[in-house]
Amino acid sequence: MERRAFLGGSAATLAGLAWGTDAGAVTPASPVMIEPVSRLTQGGWLRGKVAPGVRALSFAGKPLPFASDGSFIAAFDRDAAATASLIATLADGRTITRDLVVAPRVWQIEHINVARKPGGVTNEDYLRLRRAELARIGAARAMETSAQGWRQDFLRPAPGRFSGRFGSQRVYKGEPAAYHSGLDIAGGAGTTYLAPADGVVILAAADKPFSLEGHLLMLDHGMGLNSAFLHSSALLVKEGDRVARGDPLGRIGSTGRATGPHLHWSVKWRDSRIDPLLLITPA
Numbered sequence: 001m002e003r004r005a006f007l008g009g010s011a012a013t014l015a016g017l018a019w020g021t022d023a024g025a026v027t028p029a030s031p032v033m034i035e036p037v038s039r040l041t042q043g044g045w046l047r048g049k050v051a052p053g054v055r056a057l058s059f060a061g062k063p064l065p066f067a068s069d070g071s072f073i074a075a076f077d078r079d080a081a082a083t084a085s086l087i088a089t090l091a092d093g094r095t096i097t098r099d100l101v102v103a104p105r106v107w108q109i110e111h112i113n114v115a116r117k118p119g120g121v122t123n124e125d126y127l128r129l130r131r132a133e134l135a136r137i138g139a140a141r142a143m144e145t146s147a148q149g150w151r152q153d154f155l156r157p158a159p160g161r162f163s164g165r166f167g168s169q170r171v172y173k174g175e176p177a178a179y180h181s182g183l184d185i186a187g188g189a190g191t192t193y194l195a196p197a198d199g200v201v202i203l204a205a206a207d208k209p210f211s212l213e214g215h216l217l218m219l220d221h222g223m224g225l226n227s228a229f230l231h232s233s234a235l236l237v238k239e240g241d242r243v244a245r246g247d248p249l250g251r252i253g254s255t256g257r258a259t260g261p262h263l264h265w266s267v268k269w270r271d272s273r274i275d276p277l278l279l280i281t282p283a
Contacts, residue, residue, distance in 0.1 A: 031051050031054050031090060032048055032088050033048055033049055033051070034046050034047065034048035039278045040101065040103060041102060041104075041105060041278070042076055042102060043076065043077070043078045043080075043167060043273065043275035043278060044075065044102075044274070044275065044278050045073065045074065045075040045076070045269065045274055045278065045279070047072070047151070048071070048072055048074075049066075049069070049072070050066050050070040050072070050088060054066075054070070055090060056089040057072065057086065057088055057089070058085075059074045059084065059086055059087075060074075067223075073225060075225075075274050076102050076272060077272040078166070078179060078275070080272070082102055083099050083101060084102055085097055086098045107169060108165055109169050110168070110170045111171045112170055112172050114173065115172055130211060133210045133212070136203060137216075140218050141226060141268065143220060144220075145199075145202070146200075146222065147198055147199045147200045148222055149195075149196075149221030154196040154280050155194060155197070155246060157194050157195070157196045157229070157249070157263065158185045158192075158193040158194070158252060159191070160185045160187030162184065162185060163185070163186040164180055164182075164184030165183065165277075166180060166182060166276060166277060167275065168180045181266050181273050182265050182276060183264075183276040183277055184263070184265075185262060186261070187262070188261065189233065189253060189261035190233060190253075190261075191252045192251055193248075193250055193251070194246050194247060194249060195246060195248075195249050196227060196265075196276075197221050197227075198242075198244050198245050199219035199220050199226075199227070199242075200240070200241070200243075201217065201218070201239050201240060201241045201243065202219065202220045202226065203216060204216075204218075204239045205235075206234075206235045209256055210256055211256065212256050213231070213256045213264075214231040214253065214254070214255025214257075215234065215256075216229070216232070217232060217235050217237070217250055223269075225268070226267070228265070228266045229249060229263060229264070229265055230258075230263070230266070231255050231256050231258045231262065232250040232251060232252065232255060233250075233252065233253025233254070233255060234253070235249070235250045237249055
């Protein structure tokens with residue numbers, strides 16, 4: 001039997017556990033199990049499976065859907081609290097809670113002893129344009145597809161050194177700027193980047209680059225998990241396309257607000273931002 005881990009403060013693996021075939025055969029100790037490759041840390045994620053007889057599941061106070069085979073995915077934001085609760089509701093109405101311990105991370109914080117400069121353009125024409133761009137991004141993230149990439153191990157989408165790390169942040173005289181929301185890969189201008197997992201293209205700004213993101217591509221992996229690829233010089237897919245893990249998506253560029261050619265890859269699950277490095281690095 002596949003080795004899995006009980007939900008709890010640690011991720012100790014088991015030699016095996018039989019749930020049984022009876023839909024009601026769920027013991028109080030084992031309604032939900034998580035895969036040992038899960039990353040229970042800030043910016044991390046978990047995949048798991050509910051046992052037969054579990055009627056509903058919630059995570060951090062919100063309903064958590066699971067597939068017909070009981071599989072699910074969830075994630076922890078960069079600034080996630082020290083614990084998060086999974087609550088399983090059984091067929092007989094009982095609820096069983098498991099509190100997960102979320103390991104803290106040490107982020108790359110740079111303290112700068114100068115005042116933060118006002119950023120961005122504030123004229124009404126730009127704000128109108130930006131609101132429209134953000135509306136498109138929000139609508140794309142709200143789309144639900146049948147993509148199954150969330151079940152897969154993720155590929156690194158492009159070669160090159162990591163020129164920007166998830167979670168890094170500058171603090172100007174005590175005032176924190178926004179943290180870096182993705183992983184920057186300096187793969188070279190024109191380098192083709194690939195789909196890290198199966199998905200559906202939910203946004204492709206091919207004709208007109210976005211003001212900040214440039215030629216933006218967004219890919220839905222299913223179950224609330226999606227990737228965004230920024231600053232492309234060209235896109236090789238269009239909205240609605242289904243892509244497989246390893247398929248070409250676009251070429252690295254410096255469109256939008258970028259100081260040089262690189263791929264900015266960000267990943268979100270619902271409203272939580274994930275460190276992409278934790279998706280491609282073994283636990």
